[in-house]
Amino acid sequence: MNGEIRIVPIQGIGEILPGSDLGLLLFRAMQAQQLKFQRGDILVVTQKIVSKAEGRVVHLDEVQPSEFALAFAQEFNKDAAHIEVVLRESRRIVRMDHGVLISETRHGFICANAGVDESNAGGARILTLLPLDPDRSAGKIRARLQKLVGEGADFDIALIISDTWGRPWREGQVNVAIGVAGMAALTDYRGQSDPYGYQMHASMIAVADELAGAAELAMGKIDSIPAALLRGYAYQPDTGSGKTLIRNPATDMFR
Amino acid sequence: MNGEIRIVPIQGIGEILPGSDLGLLLFRAMQAQQLKFQRGDILVVTQKIVSKAEGRVVHLDEVQPSEFALAFAQEFNKDAAHIEVVLRESRRIVRMDHGVLISETRHGFICANAGVDESNAGGARILTLLPLDPDRSAGKIRARLQKLVGEGADFDIALIISDTWGRPWREGQVNVAIGVAGMAALTDYRGQSDPYGYQMHASMIAVADELAGAAELAMGKIDSIPAALLRGYAYQPDTGSGKTLIRNPATDMFR
Numbered sequence: 255m256n257g258e259i260r261i262v263p264i265q266g267i268g269e270i271l272p273g274s275d276l277g278l279l280l281f282r283a284m285q286a287q288q289l290k291f292q293r294g295d296i297l298v299v300t301q302k303i304v305s306k307a308e309g310r311v312v313h314l315d316e317v318q319p320s321e322f323a324l325a326f327a328q329e330f331n332k333d334a335a336h337i338e339v340v341l342r343e344s345r346r347i348v349r350m351d352h353g354v355l356i357s358e359t360r361h362g363f364i365c366a367n368a369g370v371d372e373s374n375a376g377g378a379r380i381l382t383l384l385p386l387d388p389d390r391s392a393g394k395i396r397a398r399l400q401k402l403v404g405e406g407a408d409f410d411i412a413l414i415i416s417d418t419w420g421r422p423w424r425e426g427q428v429n430v431a432i433g434v435a436g437m438a439a440l441t442d443y444r445g446q447s448d449p450y451g452y453q454m455h456a457s458m459i460a461v462a463d464e465l466a467g468a469a470e471l472a473m474g475k476i477d478s479i480p481a482a483l484l485r486g487y488a489y490q491p492d493t494g495s496g497k498t499l500i501r502n503p504a505t506d507m508f509r
Numbered sequence: 510m511n512g513e514i515r516i517v518p519i520q521g522i523g524e525i526l527p528g529s530d531l532g533l534l535l536f537r538a539m540q541a542q543q544l545k546f547q548r549g550d551i552l553v554v555t556q557k558i559v560s561k562a563e564g565r566v567v568h569l570d571e572v573q574p575s576e577f578a579l580a581f582a583q584e585f586n587k588d589a590a591h592i593e594v595v596l597r598e599s600r601r602i603v604r605m606d607h608g609v610l611i612s613e614t615r616h617g618f619i620c621a622n623a624g625v626d627e628s629n630a631g632g633a634r635i636l637t638l639l640p641l642d643p644d645r646s647a648g649k650i651r652a653r654l655q656k657l658v659g660e661g662a663d664f665d666i667a668l669i670i671s672d673t674w675g676r677p678w679r680e681g682q683v684n685v686a687i688g689v690a691g692m693a694a695l696t697d698y699r700g701q702s703d704p705y706g707y708q709m710h711a712s713m714i715a716v717a718d719e720l721a722g723a724a725e726l727a728m729g730k731i732d733s734i735p736a737a738l739l740r741g742y743a744y745q746p747d748t749g750s751g752k753t754l755i756r757n758p759a760t761d762m763f764r
Contacts, residue, residue: 422763426715460681468723508677
């Protein structure tokens with residue numbers, strides 16, 4: 255029987271700087287709101303604070319745009335330095351139309367602007383880039399938190415790094431998982447039978463994406479809540495990887 | 510300040526038949542688990558039980574496949590009657606490759622197999638079709654529930670009808686909203702300022718999709734839980750429509 259799931263926003267983390275100990279800041283913020291990790295908790299952390307802590311930021315003023323970036327920016331009234339950074343973060347352009355750049359990042363993710371975002375850091379013109387290896391980032395934060403909890407090797411929590419992306423066909427953005435540690439990002443129901451003895455055949459659920467989206471509901475956009483705790487979802491323990499959420503090119507008809 | 514959100518699975522709804530009073534069955538199932546609606550609750554109901562209650566089912570044995578359906582089915586070892594029903598529910602084929610049919614439904618949704626699903630009803634070879642007008646279905650169930658609650662005109666709850674769909678670029682399926690009543694499906698942060706005085710420019714969040722995905726986490730696939738209650742999310746009251754989640758063709762580069 256499935257039980258209730260709770261989503262709790264984590265507040266008061268404060269400004270993140272390059273080198274910030276994110277695990278410690280998250281742990282302290284949870285302590286400050288009387289929140290203790292329990293076995294099986296999932297912490298969702300937004301990409302933006304992970305990128306900031308890892309120094310994955312670029313000052314727009316320091317970027318020298320290429321001719322290609324300049325031409326595209328001029329045609330669509332965009333910032334050439336911003337376009338240049340998106341190109342540098344991309345290994346392939348999927349679409350380049352109406353002033354929108356959809357590209358495949360070096361990790362293999364397909365998203366708008368290669369995940370490059372203008373940041374709200376102190377009013378400066380700064381871009382945040384995706385972490386170089388979001389799974390590794392997730393693993394590090396998770397390991398730090400598990401150590402701070404100090405419960406021993408069998409104390410299992412999962413960690414998801416989320417980002418806010420658009421989708422083809424559907425309006426609006428949703429939070430998705432780009433880095434995962436400690437749980438299987440996909441739950442595979444294929445081959446199992448439902449209560450009527452009927453064989454399920456196409457049910458591989460991207461639970462890490464659903465968890466990231468659920469966390470967004472508690473975060474909002476304006477209130478600067480960069481993390482949320484999910485409790486009560488029985489994830490499947492696993493090394494975990496956001497890369498398992500990248501569709502196999504052989505079955506992807508839109509790449 | 511954002512607070513905690515709870516996701517509560519609704520169990521024990523039982524078998525749904527054409528003409529079933531879904532609002533009443535959901536209300537009774539909630540009562541049986543000591544769960545009372547509160548102002549601002551959101552109920553997510555899966556498409557499958559809505560379609561069954563509305564008689565949107567087709568017996569595969571009664572379908573006469575066209576030549577076109579027969580040829581496609583034969584090439585990819587599919588059921589021709591199933592393909593025929595998908596074609597009838599489609600107004601346009603977006604992709605037809607590797608045996609996969611991505612089409613635009615008569616509502617304008619783009620998804621695999623026009624949302625046609627093999628059902629687990631009693632072991633028979635039955636397909637469920639999407640509701641003819643999912644917003645209308647959502648509105649009807651919501652109105653019925655509000656009447657059963659009997660709290661008066663200012664008692665506001667929202668209702669979402671969800672379905673489980675795949676996505677380009679990303680592996681696995683997620684729950685999305687196809688019918689919405691009582692809340693805005695999108696939350697528009699554009700033009701607002703964040704805590705640093707920074708203007709947000711591309712943040713329209715598809716909260717109805719995130720709510721549908723969050724509900725899926727409490728439902729699972731095998732346990733036959735066709736509804737979940739979400740409490741604590743401050744939605745924006747609105748007539749609501751799942752159609753607002755259909756991307757404007759002018760900005761959709763993948764249709």
